[in-house]
Amino acid sequence: MLTVTEAAAEAITALTGQENGQDGGGLRFAMHSQQGDSPQLAVSVTPEPESGDKVLGADGGPKVFLEPEAAALLDDKVLDVQQDETGEVAFAVLPQAQPQPGS
Structure with missing residues (x-):
């Protein structure tokens, strides 16, 4: 299952709190297109999940809505945030850390 870091959760809270002045929305991932071997995801802030979306997050906390194909991908x-050299913050999808052998 997709894991959301604390930094990403804070960013989602900030985004959804600003959207239309209402709380309770979430960050939605959906398949946009697939070019060659790399699938493209569309990310949007939305007030509620669409039919069939998988919902991650607790009541009152940041939520992530995953369209079924995006959920599988x-x-x-791990969903995280990264800051570039200009100070812009962007969401980043990273591989989950694999357990080390013998641990």
């Missing part, structure tokens, strides 16, 4: 990933 992100099943073994």
